[in-house]
Amino acid sequence: IYPPAYHGARLRAATMAAAHRLVLLVLALLAVATIAAAASGARRAAVVGKSAVVSLLELDGRGAARETRSGSCYADAKRAEMLGESRKSGAARTATVLELKHHSLTTIPDDPAARDQYLRRLLAADEARANSLQIKNNRGAAASTQSGSSAEVPLTSGIRFQTLNYVTTIGLGGGSSGSAATNLTVIVDTGSDLTWVQCKPCSSCYAQRDPLFDPAGSATYAAVRCNASACAASLKAATGTPGSCATTGGGGSEKCYYALAYGDGSSSRGVLATDTLALGGAARIDGFVFGCGLSNRGLFGGTAGLMGLGRTELSLVSQTASRYGGVFSYCLPASTSGDASGSLSLGGGGGASPSYRNTTLVAYTRMIADPAQPPFYFLNVTGAAVGGNPVAAAGLGAGNVLIDSGTVITRLAPSVYRAVRAEFTRQFGAAGYPATAGFSILDTCYDLTGHEEVKVPLLTLRMEGGAEVTVDAAGMLFVVRKDGSQVCLAMASLSYEDQTPIIGNYQQKNKRVVYDTAGSRIGFADEDCSFV
Ligand SMILES: *[C@@H]1O[C@H](CO)[C@@H](O)[C@H](O)[C@H]1NC(C)=O
Ligand SMILES: *[C@@H]1O[C@H](CO)[C@@H](O)[C@H](O)[C@H]1NC(C)=O
Ligand SMILES: *[C@@H]1O[C@H](CO)[C@@H](O)[C@H](O)[C@H]1NC(C)=O
Ligand SMILES: *[C@@H]1O[C@H](CO)[C@@H](O)[C@H](O)[C@H]1NC(C)=O
Numbered sequence: 001i002y003p004p005a006y007h008g009a010r011l012r013a014a015t016m017a018a019a020h021r022l023v024l025l026v027l028a029l030l031a032v033a034t035i036a037a038a039a040s041g042a043r044r045a046a047v048v049g050k051s052a053v054v055s056l057l058e059l060d061g062r063g064a065a066r067e068t069r070s071g072s073c074y075a076d077a078k079r080a081e082m083l084g085e086s087r088k089s090g091a092a093r094t095a096t097v098l099e100l101k102h103h104s105l106t107t108i109p110d111d112p113a114a115r116d117q118y119l120r121r122l123l124a125a126d127e128a129r130a131n132s133l134q135i136k137n138n139r140g141a142a143a144s145t146q147s148g149s150s151a152e153v154p155l156t157s158g159i160r161f162q163t164l165n166y167v168t169t170i171g172l173g174g175g176s177s178g179s180a181a182t183n184l185t186v187i188v189d190t191g192s193d194l195t196w197v198q199c200k201p202c203s204s205c206y207a208q209r210d211p212l213f214d215p216a217g218s219a220t221y222a223a224v225r226c227n228a229s230a231c232a233a234s235l236k237a238a239t240g241t242p243g244s245c246a247t248t249g250g251g252g253s254e255k256c257y258y259a260l261a262y263g264d265g266s267s268s269r270g271v272l273a274t275d276t277l278a279l280g281g282a283a284r285i286d287g288f289v290f291g292c293g294l295s296n297r298g299l300f301g302g303t304a305g306l307m308g309l310g311r312t313e314l315s316l317v318s319q320t321a322s323r324y325g326g327v328f329s330y331c332l333p334a335s336t337s338g339d340a341s342g343s344l345s346l347g348g349g350g351g352a353s354p355s356y357r358n359t360t361l362v363a364y365t366r367m368i369a370d371p372a373q374p375p376f377y378f379l380n381v382t383g384a385a386v387g388g389n390p391v392a393a394a395g396l397g398a399g400n401v402l403i404d405s406g407t408v409i410t411r412l413a414p415s416v417y418r419a420v421r422a423e424f425t426r427q428f429g430a431a432g433y434p435a436t437a438g439f440s441i442l443d444t445c446y447d448l449t450g451h452e453e454v455k456v457p458l459l460t461l462r463m464e465g466g467a468e469v470t471v472d473a474a475g476m477l478f479v480v481r482k483d484g485s486q487v488c489l490a491m492a493s494l495s496y497e498d499q500t501p502i503i504g505n506y507q508q509k510n511k512r513v514v515y516d517t518a519g520s521r522i523g524f525a526d527e528d529c530s531f532v
Helices: 018-038 040-046 056-062 064-068 071-075 112-132 140-146 233-239 414-430
Strands: 051-055 096-102 166-172 182-189 196-198 244-247 254-261 267-279 283-297 305-308 327-331 341-346 363-366 377-379 381-386 389-391 401-403 410-412 453-457 459-463 468-470 477-479 487-489 491-493 511-516 521-526
Touching: 233 254, 283 305, 381 414, 389 414, 410 414, 414 453, 414 491
Parallel strands: 182 305, 196 283, 410 491
Antiparallel strands: 051 453, 096 166, 096 341, 166 182, 166 267, 196 305, 244 254, 254 267, 267 283, 327 341, 327 511, 363 521, 377 401, 381 389, 381 459, 459 468, 477 487, 511 521
């Protein structure tokens, strides 16, 4: 659901009692739903000159507060649902749509001091992830000390995943014995390849909500042989380390063991195996290679494991390429509502696919690979504009930009960030909003108390080949204080010009982001990301 301003509706003052706010929000949501149903094309009209008028109330609901998914709400997460399958003529192209839920590990507190601390931890964890992705130069570590992250976040294992909070549900195993597949809720990660789940008999597993996957209960389960290429080259490309061969138990059969060790101390180790993967209930992929994790450590938030959507052979995208054509896409919801969810579509690239509900054409740019970081998706950002005004910076077009589903806040090269900030400050500041203190990694903040609505200049990124992506209003500002007295530009600077810029998920909200590995291109279109 879009901020009502998009539809020409306006919300009134944000300074009212909580009960009134709730009623107002419900009314607003109803109003938006009605308007959206009546005229889905209306939203562009309210975006004038690449700025958007949004109410403070909406910003609060859709800004920082969207991180409020609590454990109990997560427990209510609906199971993966299949919206529909569409067969295309010609190549075996099928689209499967999975529900993508937002989920985070802790509840955002209402108390201002506790909320402050929560958001600091969230941003510090995000900084830890952004730094962990800077594998080419480890100077990121110095940067995190500089911004105080190390002081705010104890480097316990799993920090890298703490911000990776979109989950979906898959089915695994079952087979011909008549037993049903085990439904498992997993974290969706475009920054890694091997899909893994916790497995019986666990030598060390963290607590998860779903029942543990039991290989013994699946007739279609098989361990991958040591001499298989999946155990050697494929595993090395996916995880950095080839499998190790070991004979366990009295059976004498050799098994291929994988070891995933993430930079922050979290890990998964176990047996590389194959089984039938069920996506969205109906779609079944036989012989899917995954990690049967016997020893897993980290903050995976009660999920059963992880779905790897990276670029190498073992990723789910590559393994299902004959069915889905190597295409997947997602739409990340902006809403904080407990029922809000987006979608993860496998396949369905191009044409009038029923799995997309994009309101603009999908604009594509070249997908770039970096041999030093095989799972990651890169692209080339050649230009930027704020509120429709182009900005110039040495860092534009200078290096590969990572697009990541797990980093929250977009990180720009220092020269690019400075130029974007200067133009944003000029336009936003000119509207009379007083600047206020920075917050964690966010250095450009305003006091918006007393303003019912704000006109937000939107950032447009121009990609190689001409595709233009304008960040949704929900992705421009981060509401630190609920009363609007500290609202920050939701972007941050890298420490060094040669570090890898990252397009984070906060700026990908309400976009259909298409990863076409066969066509080697990444596409963007506007879309209302609610999964209905
Ligand atoms: C792998 O080893 C098994 C026996 O352990 C053998 O039957 C199979 O042919 C081998 N496969 C390859 C590709 O070498
Ligand atoms: C798993 O999910 C599918 C699809 O939603 C459902 O049909 C099936 O009953 C579920 N299986 C179990 C064991 O819950
Ligand atoms: C959605 O994207 C597809 C693929 O680019 C395109 O054919 C279709 O026209 C788009 N829908 C709208 C409403 O622009
Ligand atoms: C990005 O695209 C521009 C324009 O096509 C090109 O000059 C530049 O070399 C490209 N940069 C990278 C890192 O590919």
